[in-house]
Amino acid sequence: MKKLLVSLVSLFLIPISAGAQTLADRVIEHTLSNGLKVLMVERHQVPTISFRIAYKVGGANEVNGITGIAHLYEHMAFKGTTTIGTTNYAEEKKLLDQIEVVNELLIQEKRKGMAADQARLSELATQFEALQKEARQYVIPNELAEIYDRNGSVGFNASTGKDVTNYIVSFPANRLPLWIAVESERMARPVMREFYKERNVVLEERRRSVETSPGGKLYEAFLATAFAAHPYGNPTLGWPSDVDNLSATETSRFFKTYYGPSNTIIALVGDFKADKVIPMLEAAFGSIPTAPPPPRVVTVEPPQRGERRVEVEEEANPQLLLGYHKPNLHHADDAVFDVINALLSMGRTSRLYKSLVVEQKIAVSASAGSSTPGARYTNLFTLSATPRAPHTTEELETALYAELEKLKEGGPTQKELDKVVTNIDASKIRALRSNGGLAGQLAYFEAVADDWKYIMRNRDAIARVTAEDVKRVAKAYFVKKNRTVATLVKQQAAHPDTKNMTDAKEDGR
Amino acid sequence: MNRPGIGTILIGFILLFFPVLTITEQASAGETKSDPRTMTFDPIVFQPPKAEPVVLSNGMVLYLLEDHELPLISLQAMIRTGDIYEPADKIGLAGMTGSVMRSGGTQNRKSDEIDESLDRIAAHLSVGIGTLSGSASLDTLKKDFDFGLELLADILMHPAFEEEKLTIAKNSALEGIRRRNDRASSIATRAFWKQLYGKDNPYGRDASLETINSISRDDLISFHKHYFAPNNMILGVTGDFKKEEMIEKIEKAFAGWPMKDVLTYPEVAPVVERNLGAIYKIIKAIPQTQVRIGHLGIRQKNPDFYALSIMNDILGGGGLTNRLFQDVRTRQGLAYSVGSVFRPGKLERGFFLAYGATRADATHQAISTMISHISKIREEAVSDLELKRAKDAFLNSFIFSFSSPAQIVDRQMSLAYFDLPPDYLEQYRANVEKVTKADILRVAKKYLHPDRLIIIAVGDEAHFDKPLSVLGEVKELSIEP
Numbered sequence: 001m002k003k004l005l006v007s008l009v010s011l012f013l014i015p016i017s018a019g020a021q022t023l024a025d026r027v028i029e030h031t032l033s034n035g036l037k038v039l040m041v042e043r044h045q046v047p048t049i050s051f052r053i054a055y056k057v058g059g060a061n062e063v064n065g066i067t068g069i070a071h072l073y074e075h076m077a078f079k080g081t082t083t084i085g086t087t088n089y090a091e092e093k094k095l096l097d098q099i100e101v102v103n104e105l106l107i108q109e110k111r112k113g114m115a116a117d118q119a120r121l122s123e124l125a126t127q128f129e130a131l132q133k134e135a136r137q138y139v140i141p142n143e144l145a146e147i148y149d150r151n152g153s154v155g156f157n158a159s160t161g162k163d164v165t166n167y168i169v170s171f172p173a174n175r176l177p178l179w180i181a182v183e184s185e186r187m188a189r190p191v192m193r194e195f196y197k198e199r200n201v202v203l204e205e206r207r208r209s210v211e212t213s214p215g216g217k218l219y220e221a222f223l224a225t226a227f228a229a230h231p232y233g234n235p236t237l238g239w240p241s242d243v244d245n246l247s248a249t250e251t252s253r254f255f256k257t258y259y260g261p262s263n264t265i266i267a268l269v270g271d272f273k274a275d276k277v278i279p280m281l282e283a284a285f286g287s288i289p290t291a292p293p294p295p296r297v298v299t300v301e302p303p304q305r306g307e308r309r310v311e312v313e314e315e316a317n318p319q320l321l322l323g324y325h326k327p328n329l330h331h332a333d334d335a336v337f338d339v340i341n342a343l344l345s346m347g348r349t350s351r352l353y354k355s356l357v358v359e360q361k362i363a364v365s366a367s368a369g370s371s372t373p374g375a376r377y378t379n380l381f382t383l384s385a386t387p388r389a390p391h392t393t394e395e396l397e398t399a400l401y402a403e404l405e406k407l408k409e410g411g412p413t414q415k416e417l418d419k420v421v422t423n424i425d426a427s428k429i430r431a432l433r434s435n436g437g438l439a440g441q442l443a444y445f446e447a448v449a450d451d452w453k454y455i456m457r458n459r460d461a462i463a464r465v466t467a468e469d470v471k472r473v474a475k476a477y478f479v480k481k482n483r484t485v486a487t488l489v490k491q492q493a494a495h496p497d498t499k500n501m502t503d504a505k506e507d508g509r
Numbered sequence: 510m511n512r513p514g515i516g517t518i519l520i521g522f523i524l525l526f527f528p529v530l531t532i533t534e535q536a537s538a539g540e541t542k543s544d545p546r547t548m549t550f551d552p553i554v555f556q557p558p559k560a561e562p563v564v565l566s567n568g569m570v571l572y573l574l575e576d577h578e579l580p581l582i583s584l585q586a587m588i589r590t591g592d593i594y595e596p597a598d599k600i601g602l603a604g605m606t607g608s609v610m611r612s613g614g615t616q617n618r619k620s621d622e623i624d625e626s627l628d629r630i631a632a633h634l635s636v637g638i639g640t641l642s643g644s645a646s647l648d649t650l651k652k653d654f655d656f657g658l659e660l661l662a663d664i665l666m667h668p669a670f671e672e673e674k675l676t677i678a679k680n681s682a683l684e685g686i687r688r689r690n691d692r693a694s695s696i697a698t699r700a701f702w703k704q705l706y707g708k709d710n711p712y713g714r715d716a717s718l719e720t721i722n723s724i725s726r727d728d729l730i731s732f733h734k735h736y737f738a739p740n741n742m743i744l745g746v747t748g749d750f751k752k753e754e755m756i757e758k759i760e761k762a763f764a765g766w767p768m769k770d771v772l773t774y775p776e777v778a779p780v781v782e783r784n785l786g787a788i789y790k791i792i793k794a795i796p797q798t799q800v801r802i803g804h805l806g807i808r809q810k811n812p813d814f815y816a817l818s819i820m821n822d823i824l825g826g827g828g829l830t831n832r833l834f835q836d837v838r839t840r841q842g843l844a845y846s847v848g849s850v851f852r853p854g855k856l857e858r859g860f861f862l863a864y865g866a867t868r869a870d871a872t873h874q875a876i877s878t879m880i881s882h883i884s885k886i887r888e889e890a891v892s893d894l895e896l897k898r899a900k901d902a903f904l905n906s907f908i909f910s911f912s913s914p915a916q917i918v919d920r921q922m923s924l925a926y927f928d929l930p931p932d933y934l935e936q937y938r939a940n941v942e943k944v945t946k947a948d949i950l951r952v953a954k955k956y957l958h959p960d961r962l963i964i965i966a967v968g969d970e971a972h973f974d975k976p977l978s979v980l981g982e983v984k985e986l987s988i989e990p
Contacts, residue, residue, distance in 0.1 A: 046908070046912055047553050047555050048909060048912065083544075084546075136840075142830050142835060147545050147546060148828075149829070149898060150902050150905065151901070151905055152901070152902065152907070152908070153902075153906065154906050154909045156828070156829070172550075172905060173553070174551060175550065178548050178550075181544075185545075197842035198842065200843070201838055201839075201842050201844070201845050203868075204797065204842075204843070204844050204845040204846075207796050207797035207866070208694075208866055211797065212692065212797050212799075212866075214692070314691075315794075317687060346628075347628045348612070348627075348628065349624050349625055358677060361676075365681075386688075388680055389684065389687055418629075419628055419629055422630065423628070427631070429579055429580065429581060429650070430581065434913075
């Protein structure tokens with residue numbers, strides 16, 4: 001979920017082959033009549049195409065009570081449409097509507113807590129299960145994936161971040177019409193079928209990447225502590241109780257609000273002719289009705305008044321994660337943080353590796369991150385490190401703060417700054433090797449910065465950063481008051497018998 | 510655990526090339542309808558480039574493929590070695606030799622100088638030694654390639670193994686060992702390898718604090734000396750260069766590196782079938798149970814592999830439409846991660862593995878569902894639709910095995926390294942086209958054995974829906990340090 005630190009820049013500046021134009025000339029932009037933005041790069045080496053659809057929506061658009069809804073919708077987008085995944089949508093819809101009615105009654109009864117009518121609860125639950133089973137008779141499970149599979153799709157997947165939700169796939173180039181037919185349908189007429197089973201799948205995903213993952217737990221606690229007001233503090237997978245209460249009705253509403261054409265970017269890279277593709281896209285996607293602009297995220301994280309600390313106790317070895325609030329990607333200081341990030345953690349010659357791992361030998365790894373957990377809104381500059389036993393997270397904190405103090409005092413050398421720019425430029429050229437990677441970057445930056453050319457501006461801004469900028473920014477932001485520190489604290493395994501006794505006690509209460 | 514889709518399988522261990530690649534399918538002359546279910550497509554005709562191997566006077570084998578799209582050059586090397594050859598009391602030695610070759614300087618250059626030089630020109634250079642091979646890679650801008658090659662050659666020929674960098678590599682390995690039980694998924698996977706191959710077998714063993722601590726600089730020096738030689742190495746280069754010039758550059762870079770007349774390898778203990786039908790539990794107070802179910806499989810040269818790969822795609826390997834995904838995840842909502850792998854071994858028998866993770870109180874339900882699918886596919890023929898889907902998915906995505914020159918050359922090298930025919934991938938494709946329902950039933954019966962499954966469950970048994978003992982006799986394992 002880290003920002004894909006700039007990645008294409010110099011491809012726009014460096015000629016990509018003898019006599020060829022720069023990539024800046026190769027990106028073809030087109031906006032469909034309904035406002036949907038299309039970015040295309042033709043590459044004819046191999047007859048394949050990589051596709052990305054990015055929506056300007058993610059965890060940041062959620063409020064308490066519906067956390068996890070952006071991610072759950074992303075799962076539902078694989079369930080098909082009114083024509084794909086069903087044998088009889090008209091009949092299926094009647095049942096899906098009834099399921100929603102019963103679900104609402106069930107939730108109302110459950111909310112009575114101790115006063116809930118158990119008999120009624122059980123009756124509703126039975127009805128709820130029966131209706132789902134009945135609806136299933138019309139479902140062709142995973143038909144959308146099945147159509148893609150047998151047509152040779154590769155990497156069919158999606159991801160939900162704080163700022164952007166991405167839908168990803170690559171095909172042999174001749175499947176372009178298939179992709180257009182399926183994706184335009186998926187965008188226009190999705191159906192929330194098998195919703196309550198998929199909700200359970202998402203809860204399993206949470207158990208896997210948070211509840212049984214020490215690093216996942218630490219990250220969740222860290223964000224929840226660092227953000228008091230802004231939705232960046234909520235887990236993208238959602239709080240379990242929120243996910244457990246999400247309904248298909250609410251999720252469908254979320255889709256209608258955020259998945260309109262003007263909130264959408266399509267990126268294609270590979271073997272096609274843009275002038276032939278544009279009319280095809282216009283015909284299929286251009287006819288999707290425009291939607292009102294989605295609501296803005298108005299909450300601004302207020303200034304922090306003092307250091308915040310949080311511990312997570314786990315049956316696992318210690319880890320440290322800390323962060324400082326910083327502005328979003330449109331602020332002039334953002335590029336300075338990109339430079340600081342590279343100085344501290346890029347490669348074997350970076351400051352953190354050399355100091356903590358090689359010289360002091362108190363850590364086995366140390367890294368930085370310049371836009372956690374997102375880039376569109378004010379976010380965090382993070383530092384993380386893994387101590388080497390018997391060294392402690394306290395020792396790592398001291399060592400990391402010492403590195404930040406060095407930035408305030410001396411700033412980087414010109415040699416260090418040059419190295420940062422050289423490496424960023426090289427990474428831009430390397431990014432061109434992969435159709436998928438390039439499509440992903442174009443779509444992501446168009447979504448998060450509202451303009452893919454941000455990539456070039458950011459590269460130039462990084463090249464202009466001076467030692468004085470680094471010192472100034474370090475002094476302004478790397479202060480105790482602005483800091484959140486999360487530590488994973490080792491707790492010995494509870495003996496299973498002891499644990500059962502505890503549970504028994506709680507059950508008996 | 511990664512979901513091994515078809516793409517992964519191809520990239521992972523198959524290689525080859527041919528003059529003309531024609532990807533065919535049931536096609537009705539370019540007609541497209543708006544219903545994606547019935548759309549059909551003409552075959553794609555594509556002639557992927559290939560590299561002709563060149564053998565240098567020092568015995569080094571080169572595969573070169575020019576690609577002038579970007580001003581980059583990428584080199585990859587394979588060295589005939591592997592951690593299966595390291596002594597039992599020094600497990601971790603092979604990996605550490607590779608790691609400190611890269612980090613520990615050369616007889617001509619200090620390690621810090623090398624790191625500075627590489628970062629200054631944004632070059633990537635790596636060395637590693639895995640289970641069955643050693644590898645090295647270099648990726649630079651075209652203008653910096655000569656210098657990068659000089660560094661790489663120096664590292665491969667004259668590593669210094671500075672004590673200081675060995676200490677850091679050991680620190681990292683030791684801390685990794687201390688942390689390897691922090692996640693239940695890692696506990697389950699390690700336990701599975703140990704029960705499947707045996708904790709002393711090169712495929713089942715892993716490093717301990719003791720074996721890492723016993724490794725000395727002299728061990729690294731002799732491991733390197735034993736295996737690294739020009740005639741024990743295959744090298745591939747792709748990117749913006751002229752082939753003839755590149756051959757000269759490589760000759761020059763490795764000039765004076767003596768060939769080895771005799772290359773010897775210690776005998777590797779054979780893999781023997783063990784723990785047939787054993788069920789193990791590892792108790793850990795977590796809300797989600799990690800499950801591993803499997804047994805030994807086949808060697809890659811076994812001609813039944815083609816049918817088995819399609820069988821596994823139907824059972825639990827391919828896309829979002831395999832049986833385990835459809836039932837355990839989509840229909841029952843029991844898991845986010847579930848699937849199966851039938852991976853052939855290159856030198857030894859490979860394995861069959863079904864994996865999943867589910868909430869504690871659905872543990873038995875998930876395990877018994879998984880086992881029922883393993884049984885069912887060897888009792889009843891798969892449907893025509895399932896077979897067609899799996900074959901179409903394989904054949905239509907075949908083009909992605911040729912996505913870049915680096916991928917093509919990498920595969921050619923790997924085929925040569927493992928002594929597989931240069932047209933292995935084409936044979937694979939041709940054989941997959943021929944697979945029938947009867948083939949799948951036959952290989953499922955022959956190579957899947959529900960009565961021999963090793964079952965591992967890591968979780969909180971007090972909260973399981975049913976005790977594991979419902980499945981048979983259960984042994985409890987403690988978490989290995």
